[in-house]
Amino acid sequence: MFCRADRDLSDRIPSWVPEDARLYLAHTEGGAAIRQLAREAGRHASTVLRQVRRIETLRDDPLVDGALRRLGRPAEGLRADQSRKETERMQQQPVGNQVPDAATLAREARRVLRRMCETGAVLAVAAEMDKAVVVRDTGDGGSTRTAVVDAEIAQALALKGWIACDAPGRISRYHITGAGRGALSKLLAEHETRLRGFSEAQAGFDSGQAAEAAMAAEDADPRRRRHVIAESPLAALARRRDRDGTPFLAEDLVRAGERLREDFELAQMGPRTTQNWDRFLTAGIEGGLAPQPGHGPEAARTRLTAALRELGPGLGDVALHCCCYLEGLETTEKRMGWAARSGKVVLRIALQRLHRHYEVAIGPGGGLIG
Template sequence: MEFGAKGLPDWVPGSVRLYLEHTEMGLSMRRLAQRSGCHASTVMRQIRKLENRRDDRLVDEALKRLCGQYASAVRAGFPQRETQKECQMTVRKTTACTLPNEARLTAEALRILPRLCETTAVLAVAAEMEKAVVVREDDSGNSTRTAVVDRGIAEAMALKDWIDCTDPGRISRYHITAEGRAALTRLMAQAETRAQAGFAEAPAGFAMAPGDREVFDPASVRSSTRRNRYNAAESPMMLLARRKDREGNPFLSADLVAAGERLREDFELSRMEALPDRDGTGQGPETARERVANALRDLGPGLGDVALRCCCYLEGLETAEKRMGWSARSGKIVLRIALQRLKMHYDSLGDTAAMIG
């Protein structure tokens, strides 16, 4: 019998499976083409494209890890294969991180890809680090870290053509691709469909209370099916941060933006099934929900409402003003006060308020 690419994550593209069967099992391109129902030249192009992409650090490391997983399945059916030794030697050279399963890749993609859609955002990957970071530059050239990504997640995204290395080096920089933006749209639609089907009778996680206030309910945050009203490339807070005051200074300073990003990160993490480790000890989404609830409780009515709307729901200021019954152009002032108060809240917590990583 022939050995398929068993033992591999479901998200692995078909072209990668063909590549492994050709390079690790020695199956000819003609034989693979017959099995796939396509022309041998098509298989050849897919295999050559992957081989050329091995100059990309993340793609190369992902293929090495897949080779190791493939070798484990090969041992079960073909213990005599010499290629197993080669695969085992290859996988021992890689770092300790592992490639994700389908569910975890989907959850992390919904967290990371929106960040990469933001203006000037890149994924920075250092050769010696097991984590990658999403950073974004402001108009002054200052960089802000907006997310931390496990190395295995970054490798999977590169292998699926969701990100592309535009600046290789000791610290390589990746941008989101057209395929990545299309994948984000598809995954968001699928997530919303699942939420609507699974929680059709469940109470809203962020229900409207009397007075049209937003109420954060930590117990049912994942049941919320509310969609963010924003363009991922420019969140409401970042649009405001790009504005200048009368003295020509940014309307929102970098530390206020960081406070808003911290609240947004906890909000996003609270909606996930599992979270990356903060300090190696591990944590659950309940912890993130509690942090969001504590922050909004500290801000109180009004300030907490605008922070939840603009930082978490990414609702536009004009929309927030109308829903809150405020006068036009007052929202930006209230949001700045809320972020100042939010910064004080996180400052009082010390190092425990740092973003993940």
């Protein structure tokens, strides 16, 4: 029989936690014996012992160690010999007890792992910080931040083996693993299947269900599909050089495009809407909206609307498709009916105007909001 701490721990551990980690926590935090776990799992005791020892060796990794401490926190409160002072100290640690559920982890993994697939991208984690950042090398000695990740999400990615660190330190740098790339492909496929299935199942329904179906159909559109790519079209174009050796896209222009994409991604996180950004660009241009401060989906939607209105049709189209939809330049050129190799010039003009817009609306720098 499992002890009380083990039963409580088993009930609290989410479904996404790997089996090795579940066995490790049941043994170290729940107090279950190796032979007992082996009987429950229908395996030999030596097999379970190897699984437990494998997880123990991974505790040198700060993110894995943080994930295990976070998952084992409920059991710690059940130990009779733990003093009140120790309990309070543990509760004040930045790790906290927020464990993401499977749906949250899947959504965040799609966002973060896509960024880590880009060339030169790593996830940087500093000790005692409750946030991590994805940073991409720009190739000229500089770097740019492309995503901000909550600690509990970064820890879950490491525990799943989707990211790994070769040399943990005061600032640890993680890269995406082969397992992470495979998981991203599966997550994107499942997400697209779910959107398509929801759209088809809701077809013909009225009221709010029809609105949800319209949004699902929009998300399932091939133009919005997120493929597993080595890097974004903007990052690939940024590596090109003019004849004199200068970068085709300056770093401030790349930052402006990334800012637009970040607002686009953040705008999708709020309540479902039926906003179609393509129809927005072709419906006529009205007076610009002043960008509102804030970091929520509504504020991001307002900033995105203002930026697209500033660009207008044509320039707004190429920025939306290349920066936000991650569509290749050749595909955009065919869609817009432009001459071959003209898209990169139009995109650079769009980014220049976008950069000026952010300089005026936000101030010098106009960096990423994360």
